[in-house]
Every structure is written in C-alpha cells, then in structure tokens.
Amino acid sequence: EAGVAQSPRYKIIEKRQSVAFWCNPISGHATLYWYQQILGQGPKLLIQFQNNGVVDDSQLPKDRFSAERLKGVDSTLKIQPAKLEDSAVYLCASSPNRGPEKLFFGSGTQLSVL
Amino acid sequence: GENVEQHPSTLSVQEGDSAVIKCTYSDSASNYFPWYKQELGKGPQLIIDIRSNVGEKKDQRIAVTLNKTAKHFSLHITETQPEDSAVYFCAAISGTYKYIFGTGTRLKVLA
Numbered sequence: 001e002a003g004v005a006q007s008p009r010y011k012i013i014e015k016r017q018s019v020a021f022w023c024n025p026i027s028g029h030a031t032l033y034w035y036q037q038i039l040g041q042g043p044k045l046l047i048q049f050q051n052n053g054v055v056d057d058s059q060l061p062k063d064r065f066s067a068e069r070l071k072g073v074d075s076t077l078k079i080q081p082a083k084l085e086d087s088a089v090y091l092c093a094s095s096p097n098r099g100p101e102k103l104f105f106g107s108g109t110q111l112s113v114l
Numbered sequence: 115g116e117n118v119e120q121h122p123s124t125l126s127v128q129e130g131d132s133a134v135i136k137c138t139y140s141d142s143a144s145n146y147f148p149w150y151k152q153e154l155g156k157g158p159q160l161i162i163d164i165r166s167n168v169g170e171k172k173d174q175r176i177a178v179t180l181n182k183t184a185k186h187f188s189l190h191i192t193e194t195q196p197e198d199s200a201v202y203f204c205a206a207i208s209g210t211y212k213y214i215f216g217t218g219t220r221l222k223v224l225a
Contacts, residue, residue: 004157033213042120042203042215043158056212091157100146100165100207105157 002026004106006092012112018080021109025073025094032069033103034077035091043091049075050098082113116141116208120216128224133191135202135219140185143209147180147187152201152218161202162189194223 005024013019025032030051035043046065048056051072060067064083069075079086089108095101117140127133139147145166150158164171164178164187171178177190187206191198204216 040218042118042205042217044215045213048212056210093157098211100211102148102160102163103150103158103213105150105159107155107157 004092004094004104006090006106006109008109009107010110010112012114013082014114015084016081018078019082019111020079021077021090021092021111023075023077023092023106025075025092026104029094029096029104030072031095031098032075033093033095034067034075035093037089037091037108039088046077046090048098055098079111082111084113087111087113116206116212116214118204118206118214118216120204120219122219123217124220124222126222126224127194129194129196131194133189133194133198133221133223135189135204135221136186137188137204137206137216138184138186139206139214141206141208141214142185144185144206145209146207147178148205148207149178149189150203150205150215152203154200158203191221194221196223196225199223 032049034046037043046060047067049069052069067077091108093103093105119138148163151161152158175192180187201218
C-alpha cells in the first residue's frame with residue numbers, strides 16, 4: 001500500500017516570498033490533515049478536510065495561509081507572504097475517516113524562511 | 115483550551131533498561147490516546163494506541179496504561195534497544211475529533 005506522498009522534501013525561500021506544498025493521501029482516505037511542526041515541538045493542526053470540505057481551520061493563519069483539496073484527493077497548502085516564523089516542517093496526514101483512529105503521516109516538507 | 119502535557123522532554127537509558135513517558139490531557143471527553151514514534155527526517159508513525167474503555171494494552175515490548183480519573187496515560191518500553199532511539203509523541207483526540215499532540219520526548223538508548 002502506498003503511503004502519504006508529499007513534495008517538495010525541502011524548500012528554502014526568502015521572507016515575503018510565496019511557497020506551496022503538495023500532498024497525495026492514501027487512496028480512499030476521506031480525511032486529510034496539514035500539521036505544522038516547529039523544531040522541538042509536537043505537530044500543530046493547521047487544517048483538516050473531510051473529503052473536499054473543511055472541518056477545522058481554526059488554527060490556520062488565514063491572512064497568509066491557504067489550503068485546498070480538490071475533488072477530495074490531493075491537497076495543496078500555500079503560504080503568501082512567508083515570515084521567518086513559518087520555518088518548520090509541514091506534515092500531511094490522512095485517515096480513512098474522521099474520528100478516533102490512526103493517522104498516516106507523510107515525510108513532510110522542511111521549510112526554511114531566510 | 116484542549117491541552118496535552120508530556121514529560122520528560124529528554125530521556126536517556128542504558129540498553130536493556132525500561133523507559134517510561136507520561137502524558138496528561140485536559141479534555142475529559144477525550145476517548146482515544148495514540149503514541150507516535152518519529153525518526154529523523156520522517157513523519158510520525160503510530161506504535162500503539164488505547165481507547166478509553168481499556169486500562170492497559172501491550173504489544174511485545176511496548177505497553178500503554180490509561181488512568182481516566184486522573185487524565186493520565188503512559189508509554190512503557192521494556193528491554194530497550196538502540197533502534198528505540200527516536201522522538202515519541204503522545205496524543206489525545208478531543209470530543210470534537212481534534213488530535214492534540216504532546217510536545218515530544220527525545221529517547222536516547224545508550225549501547
């Protein structure tokens with residue numbers, strides 16, 4: 001079974017530039033999550049999709065971050081403009097359904113904002 | 115708000131010894147408590163989980179215990195091996211199905 005795919009693996013940008021991350025979840029998984037993991041901290045939820053609808057984006061900085069999940073499959077997360085404090089690993093995860101069950105994580109995109 | 119505290123932040127043990135990591139959650143409606151292991155450069159992977167209707171669960175060298183009254187749950191690793199070295203995260207799923215992660219424990223198993 002293929003896992004959660006993310007790209008790119010690494011990205012270095014200057015502040016005020018824009019950046020986009022891509023995620024392909026496990027086939028058939030209805031729920032998709034984007035997490036931000038700052039060095040030395042636990043993952044923090046940015047946004048959660050159920051199929052192609054948003055169920056939780058309460059911690060997404062909507063003035064600069066946006067995300068979409070077209071056709072309930074792939075998802076993109078965008079930051080525009082980036083700030084220094086956005087330097088982190090951005091993890092995508094998926095699960096078969098919303099609820100108390102295992103999350104499958106991708107390897108993440110490491111973003112450095114200079 | 116919903117919160118999960120995790121201790122210790124770092125833990126060093128000799129190979130063959132046991133390791134214990136503890137977490138406390140705040141949302142009394144939480145009903146699912148997974149533990150994830152994260153190796154360098156990889157995403158977290160589930161190693162064991164427990165639901166609120168169970169007090170203890172074991173899987174070979176790994177066990178998790180849950181005390182719902184005290185809102186505590188713990189990860190126990192016995193006979194530690196160098197490949198157990200990683201960062202471990204506890205999590206709790208809230209009544210609104212939100213995963214809340216702890217801050218992580220860096221476990222180092224010394225050969």
